[in-house]
Amino acid sequence: MEKQEIKNKLFSRLDKYCRIHTTSDPRSETYPSSKNQKDLARVLDKELKEIGMKNVSTDKYCYVTAFLPGNVKTKKTIAFLAHMDVSPAACGKGVKPKIHKNYKGGPIDINSKKGIILTPTNCPPLKEHIGDDIVTASGDTLLGADNKAGISIIMTAMEYLIKNPNLPRPNIKIAFTPDEEIGRGTEKFDVKKFAADAGYTFDGDLKGAVEAENFNADFVEINIKGKSVHPGTAKNAMANAARIAAEICSSWPENMTPENTDGYDGFIMFDEIKGNIENASLSGIIREHDIKKLKKMEKLLLKIIEEKKQKYPLSQININIKEQYRNMKSVIDKNPQVLSKLIKAVKKSGIEPVIKPIRGGTDGARLSFMGLPCPNVFTGGYNYHGPYEWISLDSMYLSYKTLINICEEWTN
Numbered sequence: 001m002e003k004q005e006i007k008n009k010l011f012s013r014l015d016k017y018c019r020i021h022t023t024s025d026p027r028s029e030t031y032p033s034s035k036n037q038k039d040l041a042r043v044l045d046k047e048l049k050e051i052g053m054k055n056v057s058t059d060k061y062c063y064v065t066a067f068l069p070g071n072v073k074t075k076k077t078i079a080f081l082a083h084m085d086v087s088p089a090a091c092g093k094g095v096k097p098k099i100h101k102n103y104k105g106g107p108i109d110i111n112s113k114k115g116i117i118l119t120p121t122n123c124p125p126l127k128e129h130i131g132d133d134i135v136t137a138s139g140d141t142l143l144g145a146d147n148k149a150g151i152s153i154i155m156t157a158m159e160y161l162i163k164n165p166n167l168p169r170p171n172i173k174i175a176f177t178p179d180e181e182i183g184r185g186t187e188k189f190d191v192k193k194f195a196a197d198a199g200y201t202f203d204g205d206l207k208g209a210v211e212a213e214n215f216n217a218d219f220v221e222i223n224i225k226g227k228s229v230h231p232g233t234a235k236n237a238m239a240n241a242a243r244i245a246a247e248i249c250s251s252w253p254e255n256m257t258p259e260n261t262d263g264y265d266g267f268i269m270f271d272e273i274k275g276n277i278e279n280a281s282l283s284g285i286i287r288e289h290d291i292k293k294l295k296k297m298e299k300l301l302l303k304i305i306e307e308k309k310q311k312y313p314l315s316q317i318n319i320n321i322k323e324q325y326r327n328m329k330s331v332i333d334k335n336p337q338v339l340s341k342l343i344k345a346v347k348k349s350g351i352e353p354v355i356k357p358i359r360g361g362t363d364g365a366r367l368s369f370m371g372l373p374c375p376n377v378f379t380g381g382y383n384y385h386g387p388y389e390w391i392s393l394d395s396m397y398l399s400y401k402t403l404i405n406i407c408e409e410w411t412n
């Protein structure tokens with residue numbers, strides 16, 4: 001009975017939030033990057049007040065925060081976070097969530113007219129969700145379970161804790177943030193003022209997933225100055241910058257590119273190459289979970305550049321490597337309770353934690369280095385950022401239970 005009631009609440013919230021258009025805009029210079037994120041912020045601000053949260057506020061940058069005082073002796077304050085924006089990679093306007101109850105196996109018709117059909121062949125994890133209630137969009141848009149499922153889970157758990165004051169809980173802080181999808185979700189966030197001891201972003205994917213490691217990330221830019229002369233008299237006199245750029249790119253080992261790596265293997269991806277005989281440039285990203293291996297890859301790249309300098313003495317080649325973000329593991333390792341309590345909480349929900357590295361960065365990673373150790377927790381969704389996105393309401397329920405269990409874990 002109770003499970004069904006919670007699932008109903010989770011669905012009605014997810015449905016409501018997904019219908020509000022909150023696509024973030026990478027070209028915008030404002031905070032939040034798109035005005036429509038404020039529409040969801042207003043709804044959430046009002047709802048947090050209605051369920052009985054304290055100190056509810058929305059600041060000018062669109063951070064919605066709230067507080068729930070603890071009811072045990074511990075002075076610890078634990079935070080739960082989710083982001084309000086959806087990815088600009090697909091249309092996020094006019095989302096109409098659809099519920100497919102009691103999944104029996106086989107295809108799920110998202111929009112057969114458009115040929116958008118979810119099957120166990122194009123998405124094998126579906127097979128593990130027989131009997132679940134599955135939510136999709138309607139074929140024209142993404143769903144936005146990333147990350148409105150996280151908001152629904154947090155909101156529903158807070159409502160439950162407030163209605164059951166006998167359940168032990170630490171001090172709890174909530175933050176709903178804008179612009180995560182464009183990498184700016186924490187830029188204006190005042191971690192000191194927020195003042196929590198540990199945080200959890202509910203922004204993961206598959207059932208049971210716990211993510212406390214992400215990439216170390218650097219950015220590389222290589223500029224090449226060539227020497228242009230008439231091609232008829234170019235022998236031993238020309239340096240073709242464009243050709244040198246292409247050669248650098250193809251000298252990078254294929255087994256260290258994103259197309260050929262997964263799990264803990266790192267890569268360099270050159271994502272822009274442009275130029276002519278006189279000038280050329282290459283830029284790219286460098287990613288690796290292990291900082292020592294990151295530095296080793298960079299050494300290899302520097303060696304390649306050195307070789308090209310020798311080979312093309314008429315050219316000038318400059319390389320510049322800049323730090324982007326670091327693996328939160330180093331912060332979590334110093335605060336092991338943050339992860340061990342999460343793992344216990346997942347197990348207590350009756351599932352085995354799937355501990356996996358993030359092949360990217362998260363708001364949690366940035367927050368960890370700003371002073372709030374912050375692993376990422378599953379919500380139960382798949383195929384984010386496109387029309388095939390789906391989420392299991394039953395997995396959302398397990399994520400919700402994990403959140404309640406995290407609270408209990410922090411009272412002892």
Ligand SMILES: [Zn+2]
Pocket residue numbers: 083146147180203
């Ligand atoms: Zn997300």
